[in-house]
Amino acid sequence: MAIRFDLLTLFPEMFDGPLNQSILKRAQDDGLVEIALHQLRDWASDRHKTVDDYPFGGGPGMVMKPEPLFTAVEEIQSLSQSRAEVILLTPQGRRLESSLVRELATLPRLLLICGRYEGVDERVRKHLVDREISIGDIVLSGGELPTLMLIDAVSRNIPGVLGAEDALIEESFDQNLLEYPQYTRPAKFRGWEVPDVLLSGHHARVADWRRQQRLLRTRSRRPDLLDGADLSDQEQIWLESEPIPIETLDAGERGPLD
C-alpha cells in the first residue's frame, strides 16, 4: 500500500536534497511514496503574497495568518481522492515516536503543515488540523526539518520501501528494545576485537547473544522502554541478575571493547 504526503511550506526548496536521495528517492521511483510540495504563498490573496501578520495583543515575532492556510488545505484536499489527515508540526504536539510512526504509516495520505515565525493562528490549530506532532522538546525555526523526519520515519514503515521485509525487525524500538551492537570487518581494529560469538558462525548462539545485548543495552540506556517490552520470566530473572556494566554513552571515553 502506497502513501501520499502533501507538504505545505514557505520553503519548498529545503526539501530538494533530502527527498531526492537514497531510500526516499527509490521509494518514490517505485511508486510506494508520493510527495507533493505546495508553496503556501500561492494561496495568499494580496499582491505582496503576505502569509503572516503581527500578533494581537502585541509581543515579538509574526504569526501565520489563517486565510491562506485554510484555503490551501481545502484545495489540496481536493487534489486526491482520499482525504488527507491534516498534521501541524509544532513543538506543542504529541511527541513523534515509533508507535505513532507505525500508526501514520497505515494512513493513505498525510497533509503536513510546516509552521514558521511564531507559529500559526490558534484557529488553524483548533479548526483545520487533525493532529499536532512534535519531534521533541526543542524549538526549531520551522516545520520543514520535522516534516522531513516524519516522512523518512513513516516511509520506512511502508511495505517494500526497505529492501528486506525484515529490516525493521530488531531495530531500535521494535518490541520496545534498542538494537544490539553491530560490528563489521576487520575483526580486530586498533586492538579492539569483535566478540567471538559473532565470528563463530553459530546462528542460534548469535541470536541469543543479540537478544541478551538488546536487553542489557535497553536497561542501561533506556530503562523506561522495558516496561513495555515483552520479556519471558527467564529473561526477567537473567536481566535482574546481570551486573550493571560501567558504561558511558560517550564513545570517546570508552575503553577497549570486551
Ligand SMILES: C[S@@+](CC[C@H](N)C(=O)[O-])C[C@H]1O[C@@H](n2cnc3c(N)ncnc32)[C@H](O)[C@@H]1O
Ligand atoms: C519558532 S517555531 C514556533 C514556536 C512557538 N512560538 C512555540 O513556542 O510553541 C516555528 C515553527 O517551527 C516548527 N517547529 C519548531 N520546533 C518544532 C518541534 N519540536 N516539532 C515540530 N515542529 C517544530 C513549527 O512548525 C513551528 O510553527
